[in-house]
Amino acid sequence: MGERIRELGVKDFVKAGLSVAEAIEFDGVLREIVSLCVSSTDIWRQIVTRRLLKPSHPHSFHQLVYYSNYHSSSHASDYADPPLYWFPSLEQAKISNLGRVMEAYGPKLFGASYKDPITSYPLMHKFSVDNPKEYWSIVLKELSVSFIEAPRCILDTSDPSKHGGTWLPGSVLNIADCCLQPGTHPHKPDDSLAIVWRDEECDDSVVNRMTLKQLRQQVMLVASAIDATFSKGDAIAIDMQMTVNAVVIYLAIVLAGCAVVSIADSFAPKEISSRLRVSKAKGIFTQDFILRGGKKFPLYSRVTEATSCKVIVVPVTGDELGVQLREQDISWKAFLSSVSQNGRSGYSPFYQSVDSVTNILFSSGTTGDPKAIPWTQLAPIRSAADGWAAIDIQPGDVYCWPTNLGWVIGPTVLYHCFLNGATLALYHGSPQGRDFGKFVQDAGVTILGTVPSLVKGWKSTQCMEGLDWTKIRAFCSSGETSNVDDDLWLSSKAYYSQIVELCGGTELASSYIAGSPLQPQAFGAFSTASMTTGFVIFGEDGVAYPEGAPCVGEVGLFPLSLGASDRLLNADHDRVYFRGMPTYKRKVLRRHGDIILRTVGGYIIVQGRADDTMNLGGIKTSSIEIERVCDRADKCISETAAVSVAPPSGGPEQLAIFVVLKKGYISNAETLKLKFSKTIQSNLNPLFKVSHVKVVAEFPRTASNKILRRVLRDQMKQELSVKSRL
Known part of the structure; x- marks a missing residue:
């Protein structure tokens, strides 16, 4: 300018x-x-x-x-604080969830050092890290979490083999039941709105509504049908759009004492098959079709190509299916009709220990199969507590985040809403167009979750112009690196409401860095570690930088974290997250893999990954997964190397593929780009896009012959930077 x-x-x-x-x-x-x-x-x-x-x-x-x-x-210098765009008011800070608790407990905890929620936020955060037992005893009273048998204590650290400790030992509950029961704190009466939604193909004047009581009745009905079809402890997959039916099915599986297997509706049959195999799923809920952007896309046929196990098929529209079922499969209508009249009038939840598995999610690693991460009942508690503190979700909020139950944010949003007394807003269709924005306006959404690539699309197409989003008091953003100008556009739609940046992992059940309603915010930056989260930044020598010092390096998380994984179904958990990590204050740090920059004032900006994992469209995948399918894309290819690079102007990572051709073969980047895109979208994920292809004579390698992807990434960054200046 x-x-x-x-x-x-x-x-x-x-x-x-x-x-x-x-x-x-x-x-x-x-x-x-x-x-x-x-x-x-x-x-x-x-x-x-x-x-x-x-x-x-x-x-x-x-x-x-x-x-x-x-x-x-x-x-400014590399470590200077980014420009601020949002500032908390003291009045609003005092009535925020965390601020209200600080006002109640602050004088007792900190004496004369306590001033107010904004000034004393650093004191409260440090307290939560140093005294997690006391912090969680306070926060558990704020959430809709009720125990059938209370925990013996908050945290047991007596077992040295458990780096993350044992949380809430001895407690028994059903976390889905906690979501469905009315309560006074948070205020959640039976007639409160649990879900509002709109179907893409319906009149845009209609916003459908479901009360908490109606949701509970629907979930109990489906849980009864699950009891009649499956056994306690069975893993049951969901491969559906995030509709009201999908939400009901998710809660019903957990209520019935089974475990949800999360599968994204965009996955190809091979990806579906691997997740069903690893989780040992006994059945899967899916739809006949996906309805998106006014078009129907086959889903049932993809699922049947992937598995021979029982499939329960929900019609995407109306009551009748649009496909012919296999003999072993069953329609949604027939599935529900199996329930006796007794099952329709009431249902007794299956109560289990807090460490029982309720959800199996997946995160890509550097081996063939994705890492299977079991969520126990602790994970929803952690998710809800993060929403309570960082996003300030309160009763009366209408919370919308277009996502899918196959990704961690799907279950997270459910627990954000139902354990904090908020209303879940669902749009049954594509979030990319104006119809979605009209739903956000008509439903009175107060918290809107996004991924940066979605925001970029809204801005570039100008599809949301003229809509009233001023009821939105907070946006959320996760999954990718944010672009400052896109965030400027988004925040301006609600008089510069805060965009709460969240960065975490499926295995953490939470964010480890976030924004806060008690701190000024900068576009594309994080202002704090999440509550109870401690971390250090260390250099290549494994030595931690001084606490609070401006620096760039790999992050290492403090190991004690309620809800974080302590096992993997198909990998060595200790090797993946702890082995080879530095120690800090006699504790082995937990590996996360992000390279982060800390500014002079403590703001945090994610710089990329320390390993060979990349983030494409909010989906974590590995270089090896990409390379495995690209190596087979054409007979001229000797080998490939996949890296992700951020555009010079910032924003979501882009996929770049380097290629070495076989001796005597000739090809060009554009031809290979088309072939790579086709094979990746067919074999991995149709949402992945190849942005750059470069043919090279050879790859840089270590002495042990490992490809130096970091060097290739730096080369591509430099080339893109030069092009952007031309």
Whole structure:
């Protein structure tokens, strides 16, 4: 933008899209603000507090004001704090979940050192890390978690083989039952709204509603049918869009004492098959078709290609299926009709120990099969507590996050809502178009979850223009690295509401770094470690940098973490997460694999991965998985190396593939790009996109012949940076 904000005038504002009258009015107020403020941060705080920038203003105008105000920030050092765009008010901080608890407990815990939730947030975070037993005893009272048998204690660290400790030992509960029962704290009466939804093909004036009581009745009915079909402890898969039926089925499987196997509806048959095999699933719920963007895509046929086990098939529209079933499979209608009249009137949940498995999720590793990560009943508690503290989910919130139960964010959103007393908002269709945005408006969504690539699409197509998203008090973003300009566009749609950045892992059942309603926020950055989470950043020598020092390095997590995995179904958990990691204060750190930058003021920016894992469209996969299918894409290929690179302007990672050709063969990058895209989408995931292909004579390697993907990644980054300047 070039010009500093103090130099802007009416002509600049008109050129950026305002009418003359709007420009004159804005100029008058801006000059008043500029005359009273010394720093760029103070100027921006006044601009957003007074709501001078409106959602109806063109994005070009928002860009002009924001980038002109923070013009000098582009010349700051690598460790300088990023520009701030959102600031907590003391009034709102005190009525936030964490702020309210701090006001109640702060004077007792910290004495005269306690000031208020904003000033004393660092004290509270340190307390949660140093005293996890005391912190969790407070937070458990805030969630809809009730035990049939109470835990003997909060944390038992007597077993040295358990790096993460034993949490809530001796306790018995059913976490799905906790989601479904009414309560006063959080306020969750029977007639409260549990789910609101809209079908893509239906009249956009209709928002369907289901109360907590109605949801409980539906879940109990399906749980009864599960009892009649399966045995306690069975693993049962879900491969569906995230519809009301999918949510009911998920809760019913857990209520019945079985374990959900999470499978994304985008997976190819090979990926479905491997997950069913690893989890030893006894059956799978799916749909006849996927309805997205007004089109039907086969799903049942993909599932039957992958497995011979029993499939329960839900029609995507209406009551009748659009496919012919195999002999061993059963329709949704027939499945429910198997329930006796007694099963329809009531159901007794199956209560189990807190460490019983309720969900099997998957995360890619560097071997053939994805890592099978079992979620016990501790994981939902951790998920809900993160939503309570970082996102500030409260009763009365309407929470929408377009996702799928095959990814960790799907179950996370369920527990965020139902253990915090919020309403879950579901759109049965594609979130990429205006119809989804209209649903967000009509449903009165107050918390909207996103992934950066989705936001980029909304912005580029301008499909959300003219909609009213001003009821949204917080956005959430996870899965990919955020782009500052895309986030500027998103936040501006709700008068610069906070975007809570979350970064974690399936195996953690949570984020390890996040935003906070008690701290100022910067686009694309994290302001804090999650509550109870401690970490260090260490260099290549394995030595930790001083606490709080600005630096770049690999993150190592403190091992004591409620809800984090302590086992894998198909890999050595200790080898994957602990072996070879440095120690800190006599504790072995937990491996996570992110390279992060910590600024002077403590803000955190993720720089990429330390291993050969990549993040494509919010999905973690490994270089080896990509390379395995690309090596077979054409007879001219000798070998491939897959890396991910962030664009020079920031944002989600892009897939780049380096190729060495067989001797005597010739091919070009564009031809190979088409072949790689086809084979990846057919054999791994149709959502993966190849952005760059480069043919090279050979790969850089270590002395032991391992490909140095880091070197290839750096080469591609440099090439893209040069191209962006041309």
